[in-house]
Amino acid sequence: MKRFLSSIFILGALFAIASCNDEETFSLSRADKLTFSTDTVSLDTLFSTTSSSTYQFWVYNLNRSGLRLANIRLAHGNQTGFRVNVNGTPLNGNNGFQASDMPIYHGDSLRVYVEATAPNTGVTAPQAFTEDLVFTLESGVEQRVKLRAWAWDATHFDFLDVRHDTVIDSPSRPIIISKGIKVNEGATLTVKAGTTIYFNHSAGVDVFGRLVLVGEAGKEVLMRGSRLDKMFDYLPYDRVSGQWQGLHFHSPSYQNQLSHAEIHGCFDGIVCDSSDVNREKLRLEQVTVHNCQGDGVRLTNSKATLVNTQLTNTLGNCLVVDGGDVALNACTLAQFYPFDSNRGVALHIAAKHALVNFMVRNSIVTGYASEQVEVSLSRLSTSAYRFAHCLLRASKTQSADSVNYTNVIYEVPTDTVSMGAKLFLKVNGNRQDYDFHLSKQAFAIGKADKTTVPSIDRDGKRRNTVPDLGAYAHH
Template sequence: MNKYITIILLALLATLSACTDDDSFSASTANTLTFSADTVTFDTLFSRVPTATRTFWVYNHSGDGIRCSSVRLENGNQTGYRVNVDGIYLGSAQGYQTNEIEIRDKDSIRVFVELTSPENHAKTPQLLEDNIVFTLKSGVQQKVNLRGYSWDADIIGMLEIRHDTTISAVDKPLIIQQGLRVDSGATLTVARGSTIYFGQRAGMDIYGRLVADGTAEKNVIFRGDRIDKMFDYLPYDRVPGQWQGIHFHTSSYENRLNYTDIHSAYNGVVCDSSSVERLKLQAYNTTIHNCQGYGLKETNCVVDLWNCQITNTLSDCAAFFGGGAMLRHCTIAQFYPFDANRGVALRFSNYDGDKDYPLYQFDVYNTLVTGYADDVVMGDFNKSTDATYMFSHCILRTIKPDTINEQQFRHVTFENVEDTAAITGAKHFRDIDADKQYYDFHLDSLSTAIDSAEVLPNGYSATDRDGRQRDSRPDIGAYEYHHDSSATPAALPRRRR
């Protein structure tokens, strides 16, 4: 028994000795702290909108304990930064500081930083700086810099358009946090060069009419409101599902998107079933990219697409269930990187679920359809109703039919996915970088889409998605390879040419 008591006493002495060593604190100016970052950066943010939380670590590698007589936010509450040091919030009750913080040798503490910046009353983003000041017992001061660019914006919760209205969000960003609704009978016009930012749960519900009238130089942009980064290499603007997208309801007709950029939504554009005697949507020179649902979903209505890029979606990039559609000079590409169970690039059908919808017209000219998978084109039909379709001068990444029906496929190239030397899939484009979520769907110089389109009448092959002039041997897809001049696009008729 005495033997065990002796062992226990020796262990306690050793523990007390270790605690004594750890609890020794130095006031030498040679003993300082080490930080995991000397600057905490928030990039650009909207004023009055809280940021995500940034963190950094404070380490003590000095060889002895260090006491901080104070840790404070240098400018107090003047800049909008909020700081928590080792579980202690530096708020007004504490004078934006905390005292007597101890960091033992080989120990660390964590600091959390957020920012809700005040308005700066300027048209451009303004630098907003502060410092967290660590004052050691030795008198040494160490600082971690806080910096971000604050951008004033008009912030609206729910915006309801009851009468004809024009929105211009050119000089100052417009943020819609809850949603935008256009009532039946009203038209919302969005001026060229406008960018409208949406909160994650916000989208556009169109019961009336939407006109987005951009130009080649001044696109209209619809996007999410996160302008910071998820990682150093990945802005939130490249992450899908940042907002809810555009929904054209049954009562909505004659919508027009021209030189419009819609990206990083849940569903990019959804068109509900309506009368096929009226045009539902005209989309010219429009991009729909990087969606967590569909890019474009059309159900039993009439849509007219020209020079459109529809790319990278979890569900189908472009899906047409009945109705009528005309596609000219479009690029439809499925390189969605987040889920191998992604949809196809192009789907067309005469039913959706248990409902039949006649596909009375589906004409596709000079269009490039490709992607990662071996087959990204899906025509799916039942025999209960009509299904009429035609492809002319297109490149399709799909299985070539055993027998070519000239009424359905005219001068169509079926990508040979087994030929590794062929220019197929990603090889058509300038840059497909899934790691950084960066995609450039302009044609690469080796693409077989170059000089392979037919010249369409009425100026439909005159210009490309960027407003650049096409030459006398136009290229398949939305983009012409290496041309600089621009022309004004002409109107596109509904019916087959």
């Protein structure tokens, strides 16, 4: 009986609402108009022939009477690349890209969804493309909401299969990779200065041959995710990790050289598989690997050299060294990955493979947690690693292993003035906005060994006479 009465009540309420709607009067006064949540819908920059995310806005009737929309239409039909859906009704070819006879009762609203596909423009720089969404009331009043976006011509590759020596030199036109790049054994892929390669979510670079990134100071090679829009108003997707798959150097790959390059926003940044430790597998000079959802650089039984390199903010470890022969000089390893207390450390030295040599000079290893250096080695390997003239956020070693640490400064976790995050110009986890140049109060200033530190820094600038630790000289 209660269920039956409830059903009657619901039906009665529906009939009451219907009766109210039946009694609604629709104004023909030109003084009564719609109210919009925005007068302009601005979409982000889109690569040519790619589609945007879905944007939305609201249309309100704040008048005392109902309003009837005689017509809602795209001013130029389907000619500009915009797509609109009004309260579930798509404006498409089936209805002439318009909707008709749509009521909005007083105090009610409509939701409008907007998407766009960017056209080819034929020019290098991004170009604006616009459209008007026209609302015509039964009274004859016409109101418009402007739709605006930017189109950026790009070169698209679904899958780039490099079987012969290949050069990518595209400083003025972005390269879009949908499914990935494979550099086959025996082939070299060279990417020239100023080139930016944008990768879709499932795409990365698998290297069985050789990869050479030839950037220059001020004309870096950049590898990043392809999303140009924002997760939130304050947070572009370019600052979000896990946007693409990163670089993977497989076992047959040697003599890879990355210079003046930046790799950010991926899962694992750089992964090197086990190889012959007598042959150099990877050399990084003036390189940044930042904001990864896995490890920044993972070296497994490989020979590698890292100079003036920044490895920062990873959900995993910024650098993993698992055996091999590895040298670091003037590097910044900083673990300030936001929002996840399960983040790894700045430096992890693993024990699965034999460590032939691991030398770290003139470098900074720091982060949020008080211990940023993890050493997991067998007794046979403990003499194979050394730190000289470094700033480490770690407990001072009192054991026999202390001979592996020469002229090392140990950070004091309670120092919130010149160490930890205060070493750097900007560490803003809330907005994921970082600048790992040294701050003026940084304890690392003037602490490097001038006899072993490189003469230039990550930016290609000459170091001071009394040089600083880390990838960047303080000027």
